Amino acid sequence: MIERSLFNEEHELFRATVRRFVEKEITPYHAQWEKDGVVPRELWLKAGEQGLLCCTVPEEYGGLGLDYLFDVVVFEELWRAGASGPGFLIHTDLVATYIMSFGTEEQKRKFLPKMVTGEWIGALGMTEPHAGSDLKAIRTRATRDGDDFVINGQKVFISNGQSADVLVCATKTDRDAGAKGVTLFLIEGDREGFRRGRNLEKLGMHAQDTSELFFDNVRVPAANMLGGEGEGFALMMTKLSQERLAQAIRSATVAETIIEWTLDYTTQREAFGKTIFDFQNTQFKLAELKTQATLARVFTDKCIELFMQGKLDPVDAAMAKMYTTELHCKAADECLQLFGGWGYMWEYPICRAYADARITKIAGGSIEIMKTIIARAMKAEHDRQ
Template sequence: MSTSDDDMASLFHDMIRRCLEQEVAPHYETWEAQGVMPRSLWRQLGEAGLLGIDLPEEYGGAGADFAITQFALEEISRQGFGGLASAYNIHANIVMPYLLHIGTPAQRERWLPAMARGEVIGAIAMTEPNAGSDLAAMKTRASRNDDGWLLDGAKIFITNGQVADMVIVCAKTDTSAGAKGVSLFLVDTSLPGFSRGKPIKKIGQHASDTAELFFDRLQLPADALLGDEGAGFRYLMQELPRERLGVGAQALGSMEGALALTLDYVKERRAFSQAVGDFQNSRFTLAGVRADIDMGRAYFEHCVTKYRRGEMSSTDAAILKLQLSEMQCRNIDACLQLFGGYGYTREYPISRFYVDARVQTIYAGTSEIMKEVIARSLLGRGATQA
């Protein structure tokens, strides 16, 4: 980036930190207890310019470098707001880029400015109760009729599902074509035939709502199709690198935050007449966490550079997601261990870092699926999994 880009990045970094400290930190425990964040937060983030950081100005964005959005995700996670990080990743780092890259001018005009202002909250619905990451087994159907498309089916584990105003829905439009029969649709959640199940109760990320969504003969207009019919799987592969960069940013941020908490604790906590941090085991554990973070960041920055050049592949994304999500769980577990019994209490923030991290090896593609993607690239085989 140029000097002016560096200046813009520094400005955004300061603004992101201040916004989180002022608008999120004082209220986050309440939102965790309530299981949802208020819509007013999204509008505040929009007013601060944090929902369209790399969106073109014509759609209400700042036109900054996309890496600043990744920094926002990292900083949200570093401050211990894992639920917000996941919700933000879906809205600002996944759904908005889908619209920008694939949508028609009319679709962009309708949704993006409102999303940048925080007036419309976005979600994306791929996973199904009995299909998971296997897109070829998808049951949700969209069939043409005189008025456009008729949508039937259900999705599960949808982040922002309880509050979303618009959902990108993956549906089969050709049941005989496997993964090549998948199309994407922009679903206005105010339409008849759309409904939500009860909020799914999770072990972590409580402030981020997760829902099951239902489509019962939901009539969509013809222009609800996002991109070309039957190109859904190709679009998913096209956009996955950025989605998984977002997951990597969250992993790096949460590891940095957990390490900072742990360093403070082991310097003050005493056992057997010395600080916990003075034990060789503690020092070696902390050294290992620091080394992992720095190695992980090096590959993350490598992928950011490749993404900026349009060269980051789905295999690169799978390697990044696999390594950083597994590293995150392993290292935050190691940090919690140094807190002893206090680490298992809600009184100490390290416990939230721990439960919030656990989903990282599951969502956005499980570690097992990441290994399958990597292996198939080595063996020259195609994939029907995202």
């Protein structure tokens, strides 16, 4: 089997620390959090104490200043354990990254140290009831009033929304300017007029709070603007490859894990005098999935390497996201079948993995958007030849 060459000894020592943390602080309680619909804030503080949040944030802002692979290790160990509740990826890979990349010195010093410790939880406020993948169609308004902006509107499907202390929020500062009218703001969770709606009931990811958010004349200082006025859409576009890479990392990891669970189950479970694995259908299914998961892993790791070199192409990120998430859903479906009736029981991890899997083909840009990006690039390359 192909061995992964991205990680060094320091990364693997950190992985052991993360794995122990997950086994002690998350796995025993995750089923209850699924019933509660939210992860307790205490977990965020414990993760911060262990250095598991925002690993790449420089020491001057309270972080450890480590490379991106340390964040990857945290994400992989959560997903390998089936711990879909803690929204560390949104917090670390998206919100903190936006602040690090586009924030002023004052913004970095205000928000990042508390995000590193887990005192403040981050959320990304992009999607609206009528605007999902088409971000330039958002309607949440930010209107200038002296040195402040007044924000009115609504967001939906916001992960970490019930818990968020800081929100990177996309608004329209010029409703007639299309993409050039989008502006980002950092909004604190205790601002007057900011209200959290329902904690939404979902097919899967039951322990991760996902909310409606409402803005009723929320007043924020112009100093809370992230980047320049009208630059929001362009800034969001620069981070899409990283977001899609994170989705690929998740799906590649979960696909591998599901296959391991299924191999273990089918080699022990018996029917008609032999194990489920002894049937040729089982062997063929698992052989196909193992091969596809290996290809997904090699390509995803290459994309991680390119990202760390600043060379990850948006088309490669789209291909990684498309292929791995489709495989993720396929593996969950076909492996659940091999568990038989037990696969349909919530107490079995494969059942929860099946429910959690479906969002991956939507979040971070739908599969259809990925195919459009890839096809357009193919056409452009063809026209250049």
